[in-house]
Amino acid sequence: MNTKSLWTNERTRGLIFQILLVVGIAVFFAFIISNTITNLEKAGLASGYSFLGDTASFDINQRLIEYSSTSTYGRAIIVGGLNTIVIAILGILAATVIGFVAGILRLSKNYLISRLVTIYVEFVRNVPVLLQIIFWWVILLSLPKVRNSLSIGDSIFLNNRGIRLPSANFYEGSVLVFSALIFALIVIYFIKRWSQKRQAKTGKIFPFGYTALGLIIFLPALTFLLADQPIDFNVPTRGRFNLKGGFNVTPELVALWLALSTYTAAFISEIVRSGILSVSSGQREAASALGLKPSLIMRKIILPQALRVIIPPLTSQYLNLTKNSSLAVAIGYQDIVSIGDTVLNQSGQALEVISIFMIFYLTLSLITSAFMNWYNKRIELVER
Amino acid sequence: MRLNLIRFAAMAIITLLSFGTAHASTLNDVKAAGHLKCGINTGLPGFAFTDDKGNWKGFDVAFCRALAAAVLGNADKVKYVNLTGKTRFPALASGEIDVLSRNTTWTFSRDVDLGFTFLGVSYYDGQGFIGRKSLGIKSAKELDGASVCIQTGTTTELNLADFFRSNKMKYEPVPIETNAEARAGYLAERCDVYTTDASGLAATKSTFKDAENHMVFPEIISKEPLGPVVRQGDDQWADIARWTLNALIVAEELGVTQANVNEKAKGTKNPEINRMLGKEGSMGKMLGLDATWAVRAIAAGGNYAEIFEKYLGTKTPLGLSRGLNALYKDGGILYAPPIR
Ligand SMILES: N[C@@H](CCC(=O)N[C@@H](CS)C(=O)NCC(=O)O)C(=O)O
Numbered sequence: 001m002n003t004k005s006l007w008t009n010e011r012t013r014g015l016i017f018q019i020l021l022v023v024g025i026a027v028f029f030a031f032i033i034s035n036t037i038t039n040l041e042k043a044g045l046a047s048g049y050s051f052l053g054d055t056a057s058f059d060i061n062q063r064l065i066e067y068s069s070t071s072t073y074g075r076a077i078i079v080g081g082l083n084t085i086v087i088a089i090l091g092i093l094a095a096t097v098i099g100f101v102a103g104i105l106r107l108s109k110n111y112l113i114s115r116l117v118t119i120y121v122e123f124v125r126n127v128p129v130l131l132q133i134i135f136w137w138v139i140l141l142s143l144p145k146v147r148n149s150l151s152i153g154d155s156i157f158l159n160n161r162g163i164r165l166p167s168a169n170f171y172e173g174s175v176l177v178f179s180a181l182i183f184a185l186i187v188i189y190f191i192k193r194w195s196q197k198r199q200a201k202t203g204k205i206f207p208f209g210y211t212a213l214g215l216i217i218f219l220p221a222l223t224f225l226l227a228d229q230p231i232d233f234n235v236p237t238r239g240r241f242n243l244k245g246g247f248n249v250t251p252e253l254v255a256l257w258l259a260l261s262t263y264t265a266a267f268i269s270e271i272v273r274s275g276i277l278s279v280s281s282g283q284r285e286a287a288s289a290l291g292l293k294p295s296l297i298m299r300k301i302i303l304p305q306a307l308r309v310i311i312p313p314l315t316s317q318y319l320n321l322t323k324n325s326s327l328a329v330a331i332g333y334q335d336i337v338s339i340g341d342t343v344l345n346q347s348g349q350a351l352e353v354i355s356i357f358m359i360f361y362l363t364l365s366l367i368t369s370a371f372m373n374w375y376n377k378r379i380e381l382v383e384r
Numbered sequence: 385m386r387l388n389l390i391r392f393a394a395m396a397i398i399t400l401l402s403f404g405t406a407h408a409s410t411l412n413d414v415k416a417a418g419h420l421k422c423g424i425n426t427g428l429p430g431f432a433f434t435d436d437k438g439n440w441k442g443f444d445v446a447f448c449r450a451l452a453a454a455v456l457g458n459a460d461k462v463k464y465v466n467l468t469g470k471t472r473f474p475a476l477a478s479g480e481i482d483v484l485s486r487n488t489t490w491t492f493s494r495d496v497d498l499g500f501t502f503l504g505v506s507y508y509d510g511q512g513f514i515g516r517k518s519l520g521i522k523s524a525k526e527l528d529g530a531s532v533c534i535q536t537g538t539t540t541e542l543n544l545a546d547f548f549r550s551n552k553m554k555y556e557p558v559p560i561e562t563n564a565e566a567r568a569g570y571l572a573e574r575c576d577v578y579t580t581d582a583s584g585l586a587a588t589k590s591t592f593k594d595a596e597n598h599m600v601f602p603e604i605i606s607k608e609p610l611g612p613v614v615r616q617g618d619d620q621w622a623d624i625a626r627w628t629l630n631a632l633i634v635a636e637e638l639g640v641t642q643a644n645v646n647e648k649a650k651g652t653k654n655p656e657i658n659r660m661l662g663k664e665g666s667m668g669k670m671l672g673l674d675a676t677w678a679v680r681a682i683a684a685g686g687n688y689a690e691i692f693e694k695y696l697g698t699k700t701p702l703g704l705s706r707g708l709n710a711l712y713k714d715g716g717i718l719y720a721p722p723i724r
Contacts, residue, residue: 058541059548059557069545141572160574161531161556241519241530241576242556251574332559332569338536342559345470345537348498350477 036351051347052077058342060334062250073343077353080339081360087256087335088322088364094261095321096314099268104298106273117269124266130327132263136255137331143251146242155235157243160251166233167247173230180223184215252333256325264321271313275306307379315372319365336360410482410614410621411455411672419461422448423481426466426562429587430695430702431487440464443695444485447506447612450681451483451628454673459684468561470537473498476615483625484613487581489539499616503626506611507583508708508717510604511543514570514585515577517599524577524603528553533566533575535559540580543606563588577601581608583696583704590701624671631660631678633720635687637711642686649679660723667723678723688718 007013052074059069064082067075106117124132141160144150149159157164188211195206224231236246279302287297328335337357344353414420424444425432432442440462449459465481476484477499488494489509490502513524513532521527524547534541536559548555558575560566567588570578578588585600592598612629614622635641638657640648649661658664662675671677685691696704710716 057545059545059555061557061559069549141569141574145573160572239529241527244529248556329561332536332561332565334559338559341470342536342541345473346493346542348473348477348493350474 049352051349051352054347056343056346058346060339062253062334073347076339076343077336077356080334080336083333083339084322084325084328084335084337084360085364087253087260087325087328087333090257091260091264091321091325092318094257095264095268095317098261098265099317100272102265102269103272103276106269107276121266121269124262125270129259129263129324130330133256133259133327133330136258137251140251140255149238149243155233157236159243161242162248162250163254164236164243164246164248166235167245169232169234171230171232173227176227177220177223177231180220181216184219187219188212188215250333252328252331255331256328256333260321260324263324264317267317267320268314271310271317272306275310276302278309279305304379308376311372311376311379315369318368318372322364322368323361408618410618411624414455414482418456419463420448420452420455420483421463421465421481422451423465423467423472423475423484423486424448425486426468426564428487428563428584429590430700430704431583431587432464432466441695443507443691444487444612446685446691446695447485447629447632448483449684450632451625453680453684454628454631454677455624457680459680468537469535470561472537473500476500476613479615482614482621487584487610488613489581489608490611491539494613500613501616501622503612503614503622504629504720505609505718506629507609509581509583509608509610511540511579511606511608512582512585512604513577513579513601514589514598515601517597519576522601524601524605525551525553527555527577529555530576531556531558531574533558533560533569533578535563535566535580536561538580539606539608544579547605567591581610583610583702586696586702586704590703620672624673627667627671627723628678628681630720631681631723632688632691633711633718634660634723635678635682636689637713637720640682640687642683642690645679645682649676656723 053072055069056071056073056076057069058076060067060076060079062083063079064086065075065079067079102117102121106114106121108114108117143158143160146159146161149157149164151157155166191206191211192208195208199205234245236243238244283301283305284297287301288294292301325335326337329338329341332338340353340357344350347353422445424440424442427433428442430442431444432440435441445464448462448464452462453459465475467475467481467484467486472484472486472488473494475481487507487509490505494500495502513527515521527548532544532555534544534557541557541559544555544557556575558569560569563580563584566578566580569575570588571592578585580588582600582604589595589598589600612625614625634656635645638654638660640657640661645661648657649663651663652658655664659667660678662668662677662679666675668675668677686694692706692709693699696702698705706714706716708717710718712719
């Protein structure tokens with residue numbers, strides 16, 4: 001082949017252009033990155049990641065791991081990352097539940113219910129989520145002051161500094177209680193398999209729910225008593241300024257959670273609604289002709305088919321929720337951005353901190369997508 | 385806020401695209417733009433606030449106006465950029481502002497590590513606490529177990545951690561971005577006490593409807609020398625800004641006021657005044673400005689004393705006395721090098 005035919009050949013020509021494009025993009029980015037680094041170094045703004053080992057010197061109020069003002073910047077950022085993960089998980093769980101319920105209810109034949117849900121969805125979807133976060137925060141701040149805390153049995157307290165719950169102390173032997181719990185879960189799994197098989201064969205329905213509930217409570221409770229009660233509770237008491245002891249859920253966390261989950265749920269409900277509508281009505285008619293209850297039709301016939309349409313857009317809602325959680329700064333919930341900004345400000349390491357944000361959110365998003373793709377594969381229609 | 389994140393990213397990109405040549409001369413940039421970009425508070429009574437016409441006013445704002453007057457000949461040629469404790473440094477480093485005049489404490493790491501140049505001290509301050517009298521305590525040392533509102537990205541949050549740690553006390557930090565939010569949190573009793581620079585406490589307290597029910601505790605737990613800041617590396621610009629500040633202080637010393645500055649500029653018997661106001665010597669030229677730079681700076685809002693009394697002094701709602709901020713010859717520590 002001479003060069004001319006190399007050029008006229010559509011495939012090789014395409015290949016050449018692609019290679020040129022890739023090289024071009026690579027050169028462009030290399031240029032930008034090296035330029036950035038020199039400029040930042042000149043401005044004294046970038047000097048690598050070694051600052052992560054320096055002492056942070058500031059405190060954080062919500063810590064899932066040991067942290068104090070003598071810990072490092074790196075650890076502070078991890079604390080912030082965990083706080084983001086907490087809000088993301090709580091938000092995704094709540095948004096899914098609310099979203100599915102709202103999506104199903106919106107199709108309800110009861111005019112009042114479907115109207116109410118429509119109003120919720122349209123209202124919440126169209127108000128900026130930042131405003132909703134601040135709205136919930138202001139509501140929570142108007143709860144009773146500490147001195148007038150509402151309390152349930154003098155062990156759970158509610159005031160405008162949060163909800164204070166008893167925290168658990170674990171002593172020797174508490175491992176046994178957890179083992180019992182895990183054992184119960186394993187037993188339940190096998191009972192479920194067995195009852196499903198039996199139902200398939202004989203049509204007999206086993207009271208699975210009650211059995212499972214009983215096992216989950218009974219086995220650990222029994223172990224707890226036998227092992228000499230190895231867990232007790234640290235009940236909050238009234239202190240001079242604040243409640244002392246126990247575990248505090250801050251109003252910032254709750255406000256952020258309420259706002260993000262109701263906001264995202266409004267979008268999810270629309271996804272669920274369109275998912276349900278995408279299942280052909282013949283399915284429902286056929287199922288009711290067989291005499292199935294409407295709730296069972298929804299659970300066993302409609303939803304499983306609708307899920308295939310629901311999952312992909314649902315994934316992107318989960319990602320949105322996770323990213324929106326960075327609005328936390330507005331009310332002082334110490335997520336990764338809030339803490340990272342503080343680190344950035346105290347250490348001056350702008351580029352490093354921003355690169356950590358990017359890697360963190362990218363990783364979270366990729367994990368979420370990977371999980372959802374796996375789930376999507378699993379529920380795909382298996383054609384025979 | 386996510387906005388902040390976007391802003392940080394944007395600043396990183398601005399820095400990245402500036403190809404190393406930018407900010408060779410801030411003076412030229414300011415002149416070319418026709419206005420000074422001055423970083424100020426998001427709002428703090430006395431220091432930076434808007435009047436009923438929406439114009440920015442205040443002690444920190446007065447410095448921006450004096451500098452604009454010295455450099456551009458017009459005190460109104462200022463573009464104000466409102467910055468929080470967190471956004472101020474990236475804004476300055478990236479060139480979004482030419483000078484930062486926002487209750488900023490001169491510290492070693494900001495001066496040395498962050499690459500900024502502090503121009504001097506415009507207000508000697510220290511960190512204090514405000515709380516309700518009904519708490520029934522007399523001292524900040526009794527705050528064990530309290531919830532404390534703080535602004536993030538400040539020296540305040542670092543001092544606070546040190547203070548509680550060295551006094552072996554525990555607290556719940558309630559981190560907040562701006563003074564307005566901190567005020568709201570404090571008034572809603574989200575926190576028991578609010579801590580910031582004592583001047584900021586006075587400013588915040590002046591806005592309370594029931595100010596008599598609140599008290600500032602006697603402890604001042606830190607040194608907070610506040611002053612304007614520029615980027616490191618443009619010495620000419622730093623000199624201009626530094627000597628504008630010094631001129632305002634020297635003007636007080638020499639009795640040059642907003643009312644008499646134009647008169648005195650025509651020539652006096654005092655050679656020091658004549659040098660400052662451009663009648664003798666060539667101070668303005670050395671700075672790269674014209675001879676009457678200081679006349680305009682002083683005419684913009686008066687000398688240091690006039691600015692202080694107008695916005696912070698005992699006749700204002702803040703009611704701050706000069707204290708440390710009196711001239712050295714009046715028992716304070718305010719002392720500007722001679723203009724010679
Ligand atoms: N001087 C301290 C604290 C500065 C600070 O944030 N001060 C507060 C209160 S005195 C303030 O200026 N707030 C105004 C705002 O929120 O924009 C520092 O430089 O870090």
